[in-house]
Amino acid sequence: MATPSSISSAILRNDARARAHPAFWAFVVHRVSGIVLALFLPLHFFTLSQALARPAALDRFLEWTRQPAVKFSEMLLVLALAVHLAGGVRLLFIEFVGWRADWQKTTIALAGAVAVAYALLFALTG
Amino acid sequence: MATRSVRYAAWRFVLQRASAAVLALCVVVHLATIIYAVRHQLTAEAIVARMHASVWWPAFYAIFVIAVAIHAPLGLRAIADEWLGLRGRATDTVLALVALVLLGGGLYAVRSLTA
């Protein structure tokens, strides 16, 4: 059944006001961390294969990674990985284990806490 | 029976979630090894030596790479569709290429590490 031509095709969309709740933020974090990881991975594979094949380049690479800016970026990547993992496990739980209405905010908080703890562990022991 | 496109779509979903479950395990191991290596201040040579010590390392990282090659493009597919308005044959072809690049690049890195 097509929309009669007398009805406009104008459609209004949501803005930030409709999105101001935890589950939506959890989605944004999950998606953005996924994008970061997807962009980082080819670089990661390339760096690994190059650095290990050529020892001199390896030493220079390791020197470079000791800079604070690089260490900070590494921590962000570990955070992205941890947060994507925790959020993903939360989704797998909701979709395949089952739904508990009253656990929703708790699972988000838990996922976030675990991820941040992991990143901090990395940062502090580095 | 469902049409082919519906069955493909359902299988994409199954593969996305299955690869996610595999990655959940791989990433936990990976994060643990990173923390271990950082804690014990292992040099790159030391890490590479340990990678050669057991056949389980290349096996583990190969499975890791295959799961990533399935999971990442499927995730990007949803983003391309919803946020970039890119969908259809051309987009799926590009994403299949991304999968191959990740698979090839990843397995090459694993071979460099463990061969």
Next chain:
Amino acid sequence: MISLTESTFPVLIWRGAADGAFRRYEVPRLASQTVLDVVTHVQRHLDASLAYRYACRVGMCGSCAMTVNGKARWTCRTHVDTVAGDRTLEIGPLHHLPIVRDLVVDMAPFFDKWAAAKGEFKPTATRYDDFAKVAPASPARRAIDATIECIGCAVCYASCDVVGWKSDYLGPAALNRAFTLVKDVRDGARAARLRAVAGDSGCQSCHTHQSCTERCPKHLSPTASIASLKRLVATAAVKGTL
């Protein structure tokens, strides 16, 4: 701040359709005033050309659903006091549906998707058969205790960002209805229904934003129904029964 002491306050109401915009009106502030009261006042006393829908005005029919300060709500059940903390009262038509004019949207795409998700009961018994016996405490019946209460008001549909991003996404209400029927032991179209919700525009496109669950005026959780559909679709795909 919408004043609770001044005798009038400003309201922004969407006028027009494709070239529409919010227009400002000054409305009397009254005790226990609902947003529907505000809209009705404008139409009756300030601008008779304002188009809007309502019916029961007591929170049962869902006809008065509109966007209030960015969120989809039933205006008869939204007191101005509730939005008094915001700076203005902004009233617009439901999101994600074509605007007919002002606060009225075309509900046809919403119900078209309901049909596309096979949201229609398919009987298996005839008038000559005995009544179907569905045990109220059975797991299948308990699973749809809440989901059967949907009255198709489209608040969830308007709230869902995936609906906004993917024009062919079936949406929370249609999928909730499909799940309700999948769990109905009397229904005879289960296989076709699972196929209808298994594609790219079906349950797998839900990203668990839970905006639908947040905003449903009947406190349903389409997210939960869709999660169950995902399980059913995945199982059918793996078993080869899809």
